[in-house]
Amino acid sequence: MAVKIENVNQSKLEELQGKVIGDVAGSMGLLLAYVGDKLDLYSALAEISPATSQELADSTGVNERYVREWLSANAAGGYVNYDPVSSQFSMTPEQAIIFAAEGNPACMQGFFQAVVSSYTDEPKITEAFRQNKGVPWGDHSECLFCGTERFFRPMYAENLIGSWLPALDGVREKLESGAKVADIGCGHGSSTIIMAQAYPNSTFYGFDFHEPSIEHAQERARAAGVARNTIFEVVTAKEYPGKNYDLVTIFDALHDMGDPVGACDHIAKSMSDGGTFMLVEPFAGDSLEENSHPLGQIYYSFSTLICLPASRSQEVGLGLGAQAGQKRLTEVLNEGGFGQVRRAAETPTNIVLEARV
Template sequence: MGTTFDTLERTPVTPAAQPDPAKLEAFMGKMVGDMGAANGGALVILGERLGLYKALAEGGRATSRELADRTGLHERYVREWLSAQAAAGYVEYDAEERTFFMSPEQVMALADENSPVYMASAFHLTASVYMDEPKIAEAFRTGEGVGWHEHSTCLFCGVEQFFRTGYRAFLVQEWLPALDGVVERLEAGAKVADIGCGHGASTIIMAKAFPNSDVVGLDYHEASIERAREAAREAGGPANVRFEVASAKDSPGEDYDLVTVFDALHDMGDPVGAARRVREMLKPDGIFMIVEPFAGDSLAENMNPVGRLYYAASTMICTPGSLAQEVGLGLGAQAGPKRLGEVLAEAGFSRVRVATTTPFNLILEARP
């Protein structure tokens, strides 16, 4: 029988030692800051959805009335939103003129969708975590998984928007060139499979960058494949890209020059089996490119803001997703290069190396 909230609330907890007043004050300050950030995520979504950031960035400094007029929104709501954003440091406030404005850095992160550090729309992922918390709480009790398809639809959009920023900035410019001989093959005309493609951001980027190559995006989630096909049409309908519904272990086709998995191998219940299928799909000289969340090989190495973000996502999304599938290995989003290398070696890859990294990404190259 599970413990109820009321029982927890009424049961006294005696600290092992008396708290240090200064440390307690500092910790409470941290908690208040975290609560402000957690609540403020909804305001970022509002700012992105309602065009408030864009209007402030493009039109320059403004009072709440002026920004309300620019956006056609109610001034009283805009005033409170601006005040919260200024207190959070997401916009600037001139106390003498009583106007609000955005620094170049804030514009890049919150108003420019083509920026390599754009983050505003990724807060939809954060919203999905709160929506799905009851499902994850039950999974804690039962040990069962929560499949990707069982999450709020906010998750699918949020994940795409969070990772797409990095894909746009680095995939063609840095990650593919870090793989030996891959760019030359793609330029000449290669056969590429993008497994676990989701909404197709990575697939479309590769297809547009290398029009001589044939690129197929594969994902078991039918709704995501439908959205990927729509995204391809919005991107001009490249003739060299297509999308199919297929699980990783049932991915169709052979003789691929390049197979990619972007931020999805750790989500799979049987990543060894999926990687083994990739090996079967590749030409003898083919290449498997794995993009994973950046991580070190130990918990101690991941005690930082990026590790904090990814461990939270792993608790709420990645680990439950893996446990919902056959095998249920539960690698987690912070597996690290050593553990990932072990998975790939077990799948039959003899040569595995870290090709390059970013603060958010770990890019591995594996060859048969």
């Protein structure tokens, strides 16, 4: 379709051009970062730094010409450093954290992996727009599930036991003496396993409707030594079994559900008297204006490409979106039977709501 353009402001055009060129550089940079992660190039460079391209090639078994071009792009982008006198490349501790420190909350590789999966799955998303259909969570490429786990797990490890659970009224005491907990939409089970490790007297049920994720969670739980107090099951959020849960949690999954109100209704009915529902959702304000910043752009983009299509592939297909904000989330919780809702904690990337019937 030809677009008619008049009255161009040259300086505004150049300003936008500059911004978009930066975005293009970033999109290429993170793809190369993903390649480097798969080939262990960053961890090797961090280990032997400073090193020539030949030395990095020798230590990783990757062709020197490929390594040199990859290093050059990384140096041009400021992801690694280059010394023209010695022809050596190096990484600062800060660069090593972002690109090579697996498990560090500031390491971005899981994030990159999730972005790459969105590029891979783009044809399905465009077709969903065209056909006004959804795309089920399970139809995404494998690296989405692994990227989600890699990105979220360090954040949960850093915040869940030390600040989020203690911020809930009376929950820590119940967990210490022995509580029954359900973690809904648990994915690969990161949050379930972290809680099960911290509270061995409690029993943790991890529920998710994506079978490969549940199989993965079971393996992870065995490896982490918490098979005794974790039970994982393939089931939807509206159909999971059991009653009298003292604590129900959802981490970054309610907005992916087709019927979040129905899920909340089921959760409310499955809880013990005085039970608590902890809802963790992406950080957001209550309006587009408040969310118009780089993190908001990232979340709205993931929401467009993953969360909204996932929700719209399920019954009801509410399409809450990943930037719903506390006000809208509270409406959903109220409709689902939770009369009391408060913000118990927050980080720059998440809000943590405590809901009670």
